[in-house]
Amino acid sequence: MTINTMMDANTFLAAHPVMGSEPQGLATHKAQEHDDLDACREAALRLLDAAPRASGALRERLLDKGYEADIVDEVIERLTRVQLLDDYxxxxxxxxxxxxxxxxxRxxxxxxxxxxxxxxLAEQVACEAESEGVFEESAWELGRxxxxxxxxxxxxxxxxxxWSAGGRKGHDPAILRRVAAELLV
Incomplete structure (x- = not known):
């Protein structure tokens, strides 16, 4: 007695993948990864549309939304490359x-x-601003x-x-001394 077992085409193809094609699970995984990448990119663009952000802050927000770290890094790298994200x-x-x-x-x-x-980068940009006298003018405005x-x-x-206001706002004590000596006599 022979038992004739028939299997449908989908079951057969799942059990015997065609040479050179990807297993169904891998193809599904790649499609899901592509969807996640697109969703992460859209979320990043919405966040940047709402307010400018540094890449570190954008990364944290995307991770908080549940996106994988490698996908977030890829999106941030792409946004930086196309100059939609510029930390400087x-x-x-x-x-x-x-x-x-x-x-x-400070x-x-x-x-x-x-x-x-x-x-x-924060130190570099602050140093440039300091050499242009930005913080000294800021201290004088605070003094006024x-x-x-x-x-x-x-x-x-x-x-x-x-002095309390200057300390809270992170001013250099030497600048605060000059401003106080001239404005608060």
Missing amino acids: AYAQSAVRYCAGRMMGR GTVLELIRKGVERA VVARKTRGLDRQVRQRRF
Whole structure:
């Protein structure tokens, strides 16, 4: 007695892949990886559309959304290559923002790092801004604001408030001394 077992075409092809073709699981995996890459790219573009970001901050946001690290790195590398992501330009923009908030060099570097800029780049951009006098002008503006707000108060109170504000904003003590000596007498 012979048992005749028939199998359908899909079962046969699954059991006997055609020479040179990928196993079905590998093809499915590649398609899923491609979908993840596209989804990650779309998420990155939406995040960049909402607000400029450093690559470090973008990477963290994409990882938080559940994308694989290698896919996130690939997307970030591609966005950098096509110049949609530029950490140097972002850092320069952030320095201007910090100077507008009357922050000093130390405070600006810490803010850049908090926003996902690598420490070395943050230091470099802050050094360039410092050589252009950005932080000194920022300290003088802070001094003018504090002097105006504390007009009529005791000299020691005025200086204490200025030094507190200057310290919180990360200014160099030598610059704060010069500003206090001229504006808060």
